[in-house]
Every structure is written in C-alpha cells, then in structure tokens.
Amino acid sequence: MENFRFYVPTDVYFGRDQLTHLAEAVGRYGKKVLLAYGGGSIKRNGLYDQVVAALADFEITELSGIEPNPRIETVRKGVDLCRMHEVDVILAVGGGSTIDCSKVIGAGVYYDGDAWDLVVGKAKVGKVLPIVDILTLAATGSEMNRGAVISNMETNEKLGTGGWEMIPKVSFLDPSNTFTVPEYQTAAGSADIMSHLFENYFKRTTGTDVQDFVSEGLMKAVIKNCPIALKEPDNYDARANLMWASTWALNGLTGSGKKGAWSCHAIEHELSAYYDITHGIGLAILTPRWMAYALNDETVEKFAQYARNVWNVQEAVPMMAARIGIQKTYDYFKACGIPMTLPEVGIDEEKLTLMAEQAVAHSTIATDAYVPMDAVAVEGILRECLSESSFV
Amino acid sequence: MENFRFYVPTDVYFGRDQLTHLAEAVGRYGKKVLLAYGGGSIKRNGLYDQVVAALADFEITELSGIEPNPRIETVRKGVDLCRMHEVDVILAVGGGSTIDCSKVIGAGVYYDGDAWDLVVGKAKVGKVLPIVDILTLAATGSEMNRGAVISNMETNEKLGTGGWEMIPKVSFLDPSNTFTVPEYQTAAGSADIMSHLFENYFKRTTGTDVQDFVSEGLMKAVIKNCPIALKEPDNYDARANLMWASTWALNGLTGSGKKGAWSCHAIEHELSAYYDITHGIGLAILTPRWMAYALNDETVEKFAQYARNVWNVQEAVPMMAARIGIQKTYDYFKACGIPMTLPEVGIDEEKLTLMAEQAVAHSTIATDAYVPMDAVAVEGILRECLSESSFV
Numbered sequence: 001m002e003n004f005r006f007y008v009p010t011d012v013y014f015g016r017d018q019l020t021h022l023a024e025a026v027g028r029y030g031k032k033v034l035l036a037y038g039g040g041s042i043k044r045n046g047l048y049d050q051v052v053a054a055l056a057d058f059e060i061t062e063l064s065g066i067e068p069n070p071r072i073e074t075v076r077k078g079v080d081l082c083r084m085h086e087v088d089v090i091l092a093v094g095g096g097s098t099i100d101c102s103k104v105i106g107a108g109v110y111y112d113g114d115a116w117d118l119v120v121g122k123a124k125v126g127k128v129l130p131i132v133d134i135l136t137l138a139a140t141g142s143e144m145n146r147g148a149v150i151s152n153m154e155t156n157e158k159l160g161t162g163g164w165e166m167i168p169k170v171s172f173l174d175p176s177n178t179f180t181v182p183e184y185q186t187a188a189g190s191a192d193i194m195s196h197l198f199e200n201y202f203k204r205t206t207g208t209d210v211q212d213f214v215s216e217g218l219m220k221a222v223i224k225n226c227p228i229a230l231k232e233p234d235n236y237d238a239r240a241n242l243m244w245a246s247t248w249a250l251n252g253l254t255g256s257g258k259k260g261a262w263s264c265h266a267i268e269h270e271l272s273a274y275y276d277i278t279h280g281i282g283l284a285i286l287t288p289r290w291m292a293y294a295l296n297d298e299t300v301e302k303f304a305q306y307a308r309n310v311w312n313v314q315e316a317v318p319m320m321a322a323r324i325g326i327q328k329t330y331d332y333f334k335a336c337g338i339p340m341t342l343p344e345v346g347i348d349e350e351k352l353t354l355m356a357e358q359a360v361a362h363s364t365i366a367t368d369a370y371v372p373m374d375a376v377a378v379e380g381i382l383r384e385c386l387s388e389s390s391f392v
Numbered sequence: 393m394e395n396f397r398f399y400v401p402t403d404v405y406f407g408r409d410q411l412t413h414l415a416e417a418v419g420r421y422g423k424k425v426l427l428a429y430g431g432g433s434i435k436r437n438g439l440y441d442q443v444v445a446a447l448a449d450f451e452i453t454e455l456s457g458i459e460p461n462p463r464i465e466t467v468r469k470g471v472d473l474c475r476m477h478e479v480d481v482i483l484a485v486g487g488g489s490t491i492d493c494s495k496v497i498g499a500g501v502y503y504d505g506d507a508w509d510l511v512v513g514k515a516k517v518g519k520v521l522p523i524v525d526i527l528t529l530a531a532t533g534s535e536m537n538r539g540a541v542i543s544n545m546e547t548n549e550k551l552g553t554g555g556w557e558m559i560p561k562v563s564f565l566d567p568s569n570t571f572t573v574p575e576y577q578t579a580a581g582s583a584d585i586m587s588h589l590f591e592n593y594f595k596r597t598t599g600t601d602v603q604d605f606v607s608e609g610l611m612k613a614v615i616k617n618c619p620i621a622l623k624e625p626d627n628y629d630a631r632a633n634l635m636w637a638s639t640w641a642l643n644g645l646t647g648s649g650k651k652g653a654w655s656c657h658a659i660e661h662e663l664s665a666y667y668d669i670t671h672g673i674g675l676a677i678l679t680p681r682w683m684a685y686a687l688n689d690e691t692v693e694k695f696a697q698y699a700r701n702v703w704n705v706q707e708a709v710p711m712m713a714a715r716i717g718i719q720k721t722y723d724y725f726k727a728c729g730i731p732m733t734l735p736e737v738g739i740d741e742e743k744l745t746l747m748a749e750q751a752v753a754h755s756t757i758a759t760d761a762y763v764p765m766d767a768v769a770v771e772g773i774l775r776e777c778l779s780e781s782s783f784v
Contacts, residue, residue, distance in 0.1 A: 001632040003407025015395025207629025209613040210636045217605030224601055237599025240393040244602045257406065
C-alpha cells in the first residue's frame with residue numbers, strides 16, 4: 001500500500017426531507033447565493049420550487065443551462081455572475097456536471113486569469129467559493145470529492161482538474177430526487193460508478209485488500225440495484241444504494257493508497273470531447289474491450305479475483321474465470337439497455353486514430369496505466385468497439 | 393435505508409514517515425499541547441522521542457499512564473492539566489483508549505461539572521478541545537469517529553459517550569507503529585474490528601446493500617490479514633490493511649442508514665467493567681454464542697449471506713450455511729490465539745446474573761437489538777461462554 005492523505009470533510013445529509021437543513025447549511029457561508037442548475041428538469045419535478053422556498057431569506061442569482069458535459073463558456077459566465085453579485089456560496093442543484101461546473105466557477109472567482117487555465121493546469125486551484133449541492137443523479141461522485149471535469153468544444157478538450165478546497169462543504173443526497181431520472185441516464189450513471197471502481201481496482205499497487213474488497217462490495221451493490229431501479233424507478237432503496245455507491249466509488253476510499261493512471265476515462269474523455277456523448281455510455285462501451293486488452297499472464301489473477309468475488313464465477317482456471325468475468329460485465333451493461341458499440345452512439349472510424357493519439361497526449365496512460373497503452377493500443381481498443389464483442 | 397448524516401472531517405495522514413506533517417498539523421490549533429499516552433510502550437519503541445523532537449517549538453504538558461480501559465479519574469486529571477496549562481490542543485499517542493480518554497478530557501475542559509456527567513449523559517458533549525492523534529493499535533476506530541468509552545471502576549460502569557466535536561481533527565496512521573504490538577493485542581484488536589462490523593451488519597434495517605457489502609469486504613480484509621500480522625509482525629501491508637479496516641469499521645460508513653442497538657458490546661462492557669478484561673477478547677468470546685442465539689427463522693437469510701459472502705460457504709441450505717459461518721467465526725478467533733471461554737480470562741459464573749442484568753440496564757438491547765434480549769437471554773449467552781462450543 002502507498003502512502004496517502006484522506007481528507008473528505010463534506011457534511012452529507014442523506015435521505016428524504018433533508019432540505020429542512022438547507023437554509024442552515026447554506027447560511028453557514030453567507031446570504032448571497034449562486035443557484036446553479038442544468039436543463040430545467042428540477043423545474044419540472046418541483047425541486048426548484050422547494051429550493052427557492054427554503055431560501056426565501058437569501059439573495060439568489062441564477063445560472064441555468066449547465067450542459068451534460070459542462071463547458072468552459074458556462075464556467076466563465078458563472079465567474080462573472082459571482083463577481084457581479086458578490087456571491088458568498090454556490091448551491092449546485094443537479095448531477096455531476098452541475099457540481100463540477102460550480103467547483104470550477106468557485107475556483108475561477110479567486111483567479112485573475114481565464115478559468116480555462118485552472119483546467120489545463122496552467123494555474124493551480126487555490127481558494128474556492130464554498131459549494132453546497134443537492135444531488136439529482138447517481139453517477140460521478142462529485143458530491144464528495146475534489147475533482148471536476150470541464151469541456152472545451154472549440155479545442156475538443158475534456159479535461160479534469162481539482163483541489164482540496166473544491167470538495168463540497170455540504171451535500172444533500174435524497175434518493176427520491178432521482179426517481180425521475182430516465183432509464184438511459186440511470187444506466188449510464190451506474191456504468192460511470194462501475195467505471196470509477198474499475199479504474200481504482202485495476203492498479204499495479206499490491207497489498208490493498210481494504211480498498212479492493214470494499215470496491216468489490218460497491219460493485220455488487222450497483223450490479224444488484226441498477227436493474228431494480230430500471231424496472232421500478234421509484235424504488236427508494238435501489239435509488240439509495242446507487243446514490244450512496246456513487247459517492248463512495250470516487251471520494252478517495254477506493255483509490256487512496258494505490259497509484260497509476262486511469263485507462264478508460266482517458267479514452268472516453270476523447271469520445272465526449274469529439275462527439276459530446278454521454279460519459280457513462282462511453283465508459284460502458286470501452287470497459288470490456290479494455291479489460292480484454294489488459295488481461296495477460298501478469299494481470300490474470302486480479303481479473304480472476306474480480307470474476308470470482310464480484311460475479312461469483314466458480315471456474316477454477318484463472319484465465320477462463322477472468323474471461324467469463326469480462327463477458328458478464330459486457331452482458332450486464334447490455335442488459336441495462338446500454339448501446340454497446342460506437343456506431344450506436346454515432347461514432348464511426350473516421351476519428352479513431354486522432355482520438356487515440358489525443359488520449360495518450362492528454363494523459364499518462366502510455367507509462368502509468370495498469371497495462372500501459374500507446375496510441376496504437378488505444379486505437380485497437382476503439383476498433384473493437386465498432387461491433388459486438390464476445391470474450392469467452 | 394434510514395436517513396442519516398455523515399460527517400467525518402478527520403484529516404488522515406496514512407503511511408510511513410508522515411510525522412513530517414506533525415508540527416504543521418498540531419500547530420493549526422495552537423502552541424500549548426497536552427501529550428497524552430499510555431503505559432510507556434511509545435518510549436520503548438522510539439515514537440515518544442520522535443514526537444518530542446517534532447514538537448520542539450511547542451509547550452508540552454504530559455499525561456501518561458492512560459489505562460487500557462481508560463478511567464474517569466484519568467480524565468479528571470487530564471482536565472485539570474489542560475486548565476492549569478491553558479492547553480490549546482490534545483495530542484493523543486496510542487490506541488483507542490488513549491484517544492477516547494483524550495476526547496472526554498477535551499469535552500471536560502469546556503464543562504463546569506464533573507466529567508463523569510458527560511459519560512453518563514447527565515450533561516451533553518458540546519465544545520471539545522481539538523484532538524490530534526498518532527495511532528499505535530488497529531482496533532477501536534476512535535481515530536476517525538466521535539465516540540469514546542470510559543470506565544468507572546468504583547461503580548463498575550463502562551459507558552460510551554460522544555459528540556460531533558469529539559472527532560479527531562487530524563489522525564496519523566502509520567502501520568509501522570503497530571509492528572511492536574504483541575500477538576495477543578493484535579488478535580484482540582482484530583476481534584474488536586470484526587465486532588464493530590458485526591454490530592452494524594446484523595441489524596433489522598433492510599435495503600442497505602452498500603453498507604452490508606462494504607462490511608463484508610472489510611471483514612474479509614481483517615480475516616485475511618490478521619493471521620499474516622500474527623506470523624510476521626512487521627509485514628507492512630498486513631498491518632496497513634488492519635489499521636485502515638479498523639478506521640472504516642467504525643467511522644459511520646458501515647452503520648449509517650441502519651438502526652438498532654449493539655448486542656455484544658453491551659454485554660462485553662459489563663465483563664470489562666467487572667473484570668477489566670481486554671475488550672476485543674471479551675467480544676471474540678461472546679460473538680459466536682450471540683450469533684447462535686440470534687439465529688432463527690427470521691434472521692437465517694442474513695446469517696447465510698454472511699457465511700457465503702465472507703467465508704465462501706457453499707452449503708445450499710440457509711440454516712446449515714449460517715451455522716457453518718458461525719463455526720468458522722469461532723474457529724477463526726481460536727486460530728488467532730484468542731482464549732475462547734470466560735474461565736480462561738478469569739471469569740467464573742459468580743457475577744453472570746448481575747452482569748446480565750446490568751447489560752440490559754445500561755443499554756436498549758431489550759427492545760432495539762437485532763434480536764431483543766432480556767437479562768435471562770444475556771445470562772444464557774454468558775453461560776454458553778463458560779466452556780468450549782460447537783455450532784454445527
């Protein structure tokens with residue numbers, strides 16, 4: 001196990017009717033609030049009205065229309081609003097996109113240059129306006145971590161940034177706020193959670209049983225509850241398990257003490273940067289093909305452990321057990337209704353070479369991934385995604 | 393799943409050589425430090441010297457001799473020292489006993505009456521002096537939670553208390569600080585971790601897959617790594633997994649969202665209160681007999697799940713699978729060198745009735761336990777602990 005610092009001071013209110021604490025929580029940081037949200041689903045389901053009623057005594061400025069892959073233009077707009085209205089605290093109501101966008105707005109307010117500098121790493125994230133959030137989608141884990149991903153469609157870049165001060169101060173996690181999430185987004189969010197667990201699970205550091213066995217448990221919770229939520233959108237416990245799993249998949253617990261670069265996310269960010277597809281769907285398509293690429297004599301024991309502990313595969317031969325585990329992963333995503341080829345989401349072979357090169361350029365997967373990948377390897381994985389696959 | 397608040401803002405530095413951060417961490421809270429520790433093992437292994445060297449610029453007052461079951465007299469002494477020297481921050485160097493004692497000292501400083509009032513609940517824990525700790529034993533989880541247990545040998549009471557402000561501000565978790573922990577204490581600490589997981593796992597709330605599957609993962613990490621640490625006391629990864637598991641077994645993750653009273657702890661506190669035995673040993677003795685008591689037609693599915701997911705029991709009949717799981721639990725503790733009967737730790741039948749009555753009086757196990765227990769039931773469990781047991 002590697003050394004690490006674990007510091008996750010988010011104050012989480014989990015469950016129904018927790019918005020009775022909203023005014024107190026936001027009020028800890030001031031009276032001037034930037035209310036940030038996405039496309040308006042919170043107006044349709046009544047959450048917007050609840051928030052505005054709870055914050056009747058506050059001075060609210062609104063930033064709406066935050067995109068599913070939030071854009072730097074929206075960040076800039078948010079920074080301007082915060083400065084103009086001398087905002088004390090940002091209340092993000094939405095999924096990971098809204099929270100990510102709010103985090104970078106919060107950092108941008110304290111940065112003199114263009115906020116894009118904070119994304120590309122030209123400037124370091126320092127002070128950040130306090131973030132409070134009300135989560136409406138179980139997916140990214142942004143509600144309890146210090147990361148954010150922002151897109152720049154002009155330059156076809158989708159990049160991650162982060163800082164200790166970006167972690168939300170208070171998060172309201174009410175599973176019933178996800179009852180109205182459509183099937184496709186529920187499945188995509190679950191694939192995102194699974195992918196965060198995979199990225200941290202398949203690493204070269206050994207002696208990390210706590211992290212790995214906990215990850216296996218979280219994977220099993222998602223695998224069990226996503227199909228229930230798809231069938232019964234208002235099943236509270238299914239939604240609660242997905243939501244709480246999303247938070248723990250990426251708040252540091254499963255990744256701390258392990259090192260190495262993430263593989264599928266590096267590739268998927270290029271798919272989203274060039275085609276603006278749903279992040280979780282891209283991850284689901286890529287993951288089984290990446291697993292098949294990464295499976296070799298050195299990694300087979302870990303993939304067999306995954307197959308046995310997560311999918312209860314009883315096969316004794318490790319290589320075969322591993323392949324069965326990969327197949328089950330593929331079949332599972334498909335059964336959740338996820339389109340499992342690139343053409344189904346509008347991506348053909350035209351830009352595969354370019355995206356493969358960019359994935360390597362924008363990350364350290366060529367040296368630090370679980371199994372290192374050059375552009376040729378990435379393109380090979382992408383080509384496997386052009387049609388249906390079989391792994392056993 | 394029940395509603396809950398999860399708020400665990402401890403700043404954890406995990407790994408080797410993290411004491412380079414000690415002066416900065418303690419210095420966040422002031423210059424006047426109460427250095428609290430136990431019987432002097434930290435002087436023998438060199439940790440004391442490291443701490444004093446790192447805090448050369450600080451004004452240190454010492455409180456040594458904190459007992460394994462820390463006593464209210466020691467708390468009172470600590471409160472007096474803090475007041476006399478106007479202490480800003482308490483640095484607890486030791487296991488859960490030292491940290492628990494420090495927490496109640498920290499609360500006692502801000503309370504006008506006798507600190508025992510804060511333990512029995514006559515007064516509520518409010519403000520607490522900041523606690524920083526350096527952990528030397530993987531067991532109680534006190535390093536990242538808001539609870540504390542204090543004993544009063546005059547009244548034969550061992551009781552828990554807690555408060556949001558009691559949670560340590562910074563915890564230094566260096567697994568190599570546990571290399572010198574003797575076999576018996578290593579096994580007892582592991583049994584304590586396991587018991588925290590059991591107490592949260594076996595509850596009546598349903599729909600808590602995240603908590604339960606994560607608990608199973610943590611149990612497996614302890615089961616795998618404790619025997620390694622017993623055989624190779626300086627195996628870093630084994631010690632690291634035990635230490636990190638101890639923290640997560642009782643910082644809220646496995647228990648939040650579930651309700652009900654703890655069973656074995658309520659009974660064990662009486663054993664320690666009357667006979668001052670090692671907490672984890674008492675828990676190991678009690679647990680399999682309690683499991684056998686709690687196993688019935690309503691609970692059999694959960695016990696079978698435990699047997700299958702934690703012990704990989706393949707038996708198809710749930711009741712038999714459950715019994716095999718209980719037997720494996722018993723055999724495991726025994727294989728770790730734990731004396732598995734009460735007479736082996738100096739307890740005969742003399743006070744069993746009295747302790748059973750007190751266990752019920754000091755807790756809500758008669759109504760809120762997984763399977764409710766009156767004094768007769770508790771006495772029955774205690775009597776089962778007088779000799780070796782078999783469960784299949």
